[in-house]
Amino acid sequence: MVAETPAPEKKSNCLACNKPIKKLKRYYRDGQFYCNKKCWRNYLKKSKEEKK
Numbered sequence: 001m002v003a004e005t006p007a008p009e010k011k012s013n014c015l016a017c018n019k020p021i022k023k024l025k026r027y028y029r030d031g032q033f034y035c036n037k038k039c040w041r042n043y044l045k046k047s048k049e050e051k052k
Helices: 037-051
Strands: 027-029 032-034
Touching: 027 037, 032 037
Parallel strands: none
Antiparallel strands: 027 032
């Protein structure tokens, strides 16, 4: 008997604004999905501020 490993869950919301991401319109960077490039930049800016 082989134990099946669960597939990693795909995030369906943008990390920056938490809006649902449609398949046709998505922006993939650093292993994560975002709505667009603007949300990705905002997420980077926010994470840098949290590290300080």
